[in-house]
Amino acid sequence: MDNRPIGIFDSGVGGLTVAKQVIKVLGNENIVYFGDTARLPYGSKSKETVTRFSKQIVRFLLTKDVKSVIIACNTASANSLEELQKTFDIPIFGVVVPGASEAVKATKNKKVGIIGTVGTVRTNAYKKLICDYDSNIEVFSKACPLFVPLVEEDWTNNEITRLTAEKYLKELLDEGIDSLVLGCTHYPLLKQCIGDVVGENVKLVDPAKETALTVKKFLTENNMLNDSKEENHHIFYVSDYTEQFDVLCKKALKKVYKPHVINIESY
């Protein structure tokens, strides 16, 4: 057994929705979370920059003696997972592989929609994986850059957000999708609004839960679960602190954790 913590990182605080699922599914694990709040968002940035930032973060997490790393950020998962797996000698998981697998299970008519940041959609990572699983599935992707700022403004279900969702999702609905991957950690916070726009016949797929289950399976099969009876620890680090952290932390985890601020650029 392995009582070291699991590292989770994200471009900011959206990844707390993934942390929430990990805490739920892997209740006995210690967690070290890092949010790159000084340099967020990643969704508009290049593959090279996102990968450079992600490597710095994994180096930081390794100083906290993590036994594995979960990339909670879709943009970093889509752009940097392979490079991180090549570079570091611990198990590293992204959210895109579990999300794609879940989408394959969800679709009946073999038409899947993907929404995410510009950086996630540009890679076609979801599309490639889904077509690897089942080449008969058609995948339609749409970048929705306004969804993150709408969540951060706490406009999760007003007229502006509904009109924005209608505008972004129209072309996916016109293609007749029956399932839609929420390919950005902020999007589950818009579930109500997105659900109203796509209607009850389109299943919303949130990769977070499947990611937590994937990690649980891996740790179980490799005898790496935490078997300690001590109270477990959830520790939070950020590269910049503003009250925004408290707001989204409370929303995602129903509790405010005081994060430690570090200079990620030095890793």
Place this chain on the structure above:
Amino acid sequence: MDNRPIGIFDSGVGGLTVAKQVIKVLGNENIVYFGDTARLPYGSKSKETVTRFSKQIVRFLLTKDVKSVIIACNTASANSLEELQKTFDIPIFGVVVPGASEAVKATKNKKVGIIGTVGTVRTNAYKKLICDYDSNIEVFSKACPLFVPLVEEDWTNNEITRLTAEKYLKELLDEGIDSLVLGCTHYPLLKQCIGDVVGENVKLVDPAKETALTVKKFLTENNMLNDSKEENHHIFYVSDYTEQFDVLCKKALKKVYKPHVINIESY
């Protein structure tokens, strides 16, 4: 006379609207522009982080032998101008002081509105300066975090942008303002939409032109203008390159410059 270039920096590409005014007003000057596209936006980040980033950038610009620096970014001007002026031994100008001075000239009924990022509004920098000029002026501020992503989505005048502007500006209009400072470099690109919402009786103040005039006055009075007859150079640096740079560069400067990519974290 001083033929070294003027340094201009911004959190990203919004500052190109300031560069445009500098090029217009100071046509014979060489310019080195830096946009921190890897770490943008600054508007949601803390004073400490914005100041740390800004110091790195001025150190970088000094390696390009600049004779003065213009902080094109309102958030960096509002949060870091004083600290930069204390730290570095060259003339440094922000956009907030000229913008505030312009607002004082613009208002007749002594009710001024300020819109900007969360980080700009939090400092009350515009408000303090305007009240220093004229303590009878009332200043009403409103952070408008969705305006930047709306510009970057190129939704500069659709229904969603209009509704967003109405929602943000209502309380300022209810106070009876007769002038409104566009306290973020992206906002002039929403001029049409904001102008429609506030109506023709509210004057829109764009700090960019006044900033360029302030710098011209300073360089003239201090015999620091460029008197070379050689063709002048405008050189652009960014910390991350995506096509977004080309799009906004073309919009602001009517020309696409190829930027050099540098690692700002090493300065």
